[in-house]
Amino acid sequence: MEKSKLLDRCGALGEDRLLLAKVLDRAEQAERRSIPAATDFLSPAQRVQAEDLLRLAGISETAFASLGGYPEAERRILLFLPDWLDREDAGSQSPLRCLRAAFRPEEAPTHRDLLGSLMGLGIVREKVGDILVSPDSADLIVLDTVADFLLQNWTSAGRTHLTVMAIEPEDLRVPEIQMEEVRDTVSSLRLDAVIASALRMARGKAAELVERGAVQVNWRPCAKPDKLLSEGDTVSARGFGKFQLAQVGGLTKKGRIAIVVKRYV
Numbered sequence: 001m002e003k004s005k006l007l008d009r010c011g012a013l014g015e016d017r018l019l020l021a022k023v024l025d026r027a028e029q030a031e032r033r034s035i036p037a038a039t040d041f042l043s044p045a046q047r048v049q050a051e052d053l054l055r056l057a058g059i060s061e062t063a064f065a066s067l068g069g070y071p072e073a074e075r076r077i078l079l080f081l082p083d084w085l086d087r088e089d090a091g092s093q094s095p096l097r098c099l100r101a102a103f104r105p106e107e108a109p110t111h112r113d114l115l116g117s118l119m120g121l122g123i124v125r126e127k128v129g130d131i132l133v134s135p136d137s138a139d140l141i142v143l144d145t146v147a148d149f150l151l152q153n154w155t156s157a158g159r160t161h162l163t164v165m166a167i168e169p170e171d172l173r174v175p176e177i178q179m180e181e182v183r184d185t186v187s188s189l190r191l192d193a194v195i196a197s198a199l200r201m202a203r204g205k206a207a208e209l210v211e212r213g214a215v216q217v218n219w220r221p222c223a224k225p226d227k228l229l230s231e232g233d234t235v236s237a238r239g240f241g242k243f244q245l246a247q248v249g250g251l252t253k254k255g256r257i258a259i260v261v262k263r264y265v
Contacts, residue, residue, distance in 0.1 A: 003024055007021060010049070016046075020050060022040075038077050038080070039078045042077065042078065043074070045216060051078075063081055065081065067079055067094050068129055070174055072177075073141065077096070095145070096129070096143065098139065098168065099141075099147065099164055100164070100165050100167045101114065101138045101164045103136065103137065104136070104161070105135050109133075109157045110133070111133055113157045114133070116157070123149075123150070132173060134175060150164060178264070180265050181261070181263075182197070183261075184198075184258075185254075187257075190225065190228060192225035194245060195210070195237060198261040199243070201240075207225040209240070210223060214239065215238070217229070217235055231246070231247060241263060244261070246260045
């Protein structure tokens, strides 16, 4: 199928269409030139879009690897593999580099401070993966095309002095994810009912949030308040955060469903 028709079938418009066209270009490059070809970093939602497109194009999941520098990484690249490279060996061809920016603990720059300083150097977001902030340093995963530049030129974030060095992936300091557990009962596993419970809002407001396109389920947009959720689903609501439906229990004596929700804090 022609590239434009594939993009039309995905309903891709604007920036999404440009991004997905680049993904297809990388897939074609790996096949045509028989060399590994990588995308820029993709957000979880962008990655879901890209993988849906690749399935539609008939490209097998074994033809590419998703790499983010560490297993739980949110921002990841897709590395397309030529026939001679197995998926298990994709890491040997990874274009990812890991850096550590050390600073004085009392200065404590935030994620926003660090990202803003990178943008100030002209580094676009697509070249940078996750930024892992610790009390005295921040580890980040970047594309090799910008790593050396950052090693030489990234010296500050606002008034905070940075000492930047290259590190190995196994040395990354991955902070523990902070989550708040919420136990409740709901009348059903409808999306609006679970959102209302997890985010402590009226069900009508939750339904309105869904209908106006502000909610994603497993990184896919969902505008149906009556969508039934399953255990393990992740829901994000613009402006309200993200949560996972961690556990679905049995019915209470009043016929309600016991649930456990974990909210990211």
